[in-house]
Amino acid sequence: MLHDLLLQLTVVLIQAVGALWLAIPALIANPSAVIFGGGTPIDFGRKFYDGKRILGDGKTWKGLIGGGAAGAFIGVIQQLIALNIGSPYFPPFSGDAVTAVLIVTILGYGALIGDAAGSFIKRRLGMGRGDRAFLLDQLTFLVVALLFVFFAFPFLFFTYFWNVPALITLFVLTPILHRIVNIIGYRMGKKDVPW
Ligand code: CTP
Ligand code: MG
DSSP: OHHHHHHHHHHHHHHHHHHHHHHHHHHHHHHHHHHHOOSSBTTTTOBOTTSSBSSOTTSBHHHHHHHHHHHHHHHHHHHHHHHHHOOTTSOOSOSSHHHHHHHHHHHHHHHHHHHHHHHHHHHHTTOOTTOOOTTHHHHHHHHHHHHHHHHHOHHHIIIIISSHHHHHHHHHHHHHHHHHHHHHHHHTTSOSSOO
């Protein structure tokens, strides 16, 4: 009995920690965009049919390219760590090096494309750059990064992300982490607002 319970708890823990571990490239990409960002906006200053900016000045090419690369870079380091320690809590992205690089790249850039999609929605709702959009700001990037994994690497998606402990952990912790990192960014003078 007790043994069964402990075993089940271990499985839940492995699912929760494993998903968080594999989502790190996406979680890193967003704050990295703040560090690398600035300069030419992705929408080149253009407006949408509604007369409002397509994405706004908060989404720049440097942030997109640099942030995505930073997420992927951390993912490559994780891959090396995972292969070395061989722990079920910290799985590698793939057994194959090239596939692993593709996966971490998809996670990093998926997150920032999702982040830009969130801004697109905010602009359509008439919200200005930096206006606070609860959940949209904190979760769009994660949902889109996971969607990318679902389409490109369904096996990885169903193995590690599509289970209750994984989803609960990611969707509860991501907004909290997002908030903490943004407060730090604000204190460091990297962000104008603490959200
Ligand atoms: N950033 C960037 N390029 C990106 C994403 C972010 O340069 N692709 C930088 C911008 O300096 C941005 C900051 O990171 O202001 C914070 O990102 P975020 O909070 O996502 O943007 P906001 O300025 O709040 O704009 P929005 O309302 O469109 O979300
Ligand atoms: Mg913001």
